[in-house]
Amino acid sequence: MRTVLFTLLLTTAAPVFAQDHAGHAEHEPATKSAETDCEQEAERHRAMGHPVPEGQCEPEGPAGMDHGARDHSPMDHGQMEGMDHSQMDHSQIEGVDHSQMGHGAMEQPGAAEIPFSPPPSEAGSGPPRAADAIWGADAMRASRDGLPSELGDTLYYWVQGDRVEYRAREGEDGYLWDVQGYYGGDLDKFWFKSEGEGSFGEEIESAEVQALYSRAIAPFFDLQAGIRQDLAPMGRTHAVVGIQGLAPYLFEVDAAAFLSDKGNLTARIEAELDQRITQRLILQPRVEASFSAQDVPELGIGAGLDAIEAGLRLRYHFAREFAPYIGIDQEWRIGQSADYARAEDEDPSVTNYLAGIRFWF
Helix, strand or coil: CHHHHHHHHHHHHHHHHCCCCCCCCCHHHHHHHHHHHHHHHHHHHHHCCCCCCCCCCCCCCCCCCCHHHCCCCCCCHHHHCCCCHHHCCHHHHHHCCHHHCCHHHCCCCCCCCCCCCCCCCCCCCCCCCHHHHHHCHHHHHHHHHHHHHHHCCCCEEEEEEEEEEEEECCCCCEEEEEEEEEEECCCEEEEEEEEEEEECCCCEEEEEEEEEEEEEEECCEEEEEEEEEEEECCCEEEEEEEEEEEEHHHEEEEEEEEEECCCCEEEEEEEECCEECCCCEEEEEEEEEEEECCCEHHHCECCEEEEEEEEEEEEECCECCEEEEEEEEEEEECCHHHHHHHHCCCCCEEEEEEEEEEEEC
16 A cells, blocks of 8 residues: 555656756746645645655755756756756767876877887988989089088198106106197098107107008098108108007007118007096096017117006196196016116116196197
């Protein structure tokens, strides 16, 4: 019996709950009328002793929503007829699936990873002198003729005083110079070099000048060939073949073999490395070794390893082109060369305390 009555109650209220949202202007009176009819029907059933569920006549929708307090007048409900808001998926507005949107993918322009793959096979496969097809060969000739001089045929000159120094040592102080430079382009250059040393108040111990043709054989190395002229202790001329450049780990290397007009074959190799303490303060270790294929008694040179020189120089660049330095240098005469030095009443091992300048222009 209760089931029949409850069904009757729902049937009576159903037309009221099924009213369409044709317009919110009519929504408030219709809602109040439906609530009144439902309450009247529920009261009638209570008078008959039939139980009525609590909240049966409360309006559907979010709890506590007062439609009468909302101003729906700006909304054009005439265009919203037939629209089922309850089935609308707002995440799909304008075709955008916000639930699938990864905000991590919203990166700044240009933040994409730079590819390191080789260029495509078609790169550089175009016809040579393609501009001629557009502008004509005559119009492009002047630009083409000027290209080598602008990009690869420029001539440079450079001069560096690598070591120009005062040498304080036991007994007799001395001096040393080591100057070199070149003139030429990227591939072909004319090199000149000069170095020598001596003691104050005495004759120059050694002095030489080199004139070399240099050809680039690798990105950081030049092959050099030319002549060397000794000015002291005696005049001799040498044919020179050598190599100069920047070795791995930034070692500056200068190696050469010399064949004198007397038939004596000697060689010399120098290596130095700039260790930056700061951008201006630089520590430079340097080593030099000389060799000879035979004894040359008149020059005090013994066969094999003739001499070794190693030193440290600490320089400060007031400007990139000018840097004074201080340092220490040790010389050793080896083997037969040491015997020649002793015979001349000279010490085969000498320590030098240095002060000098390094410059270039």
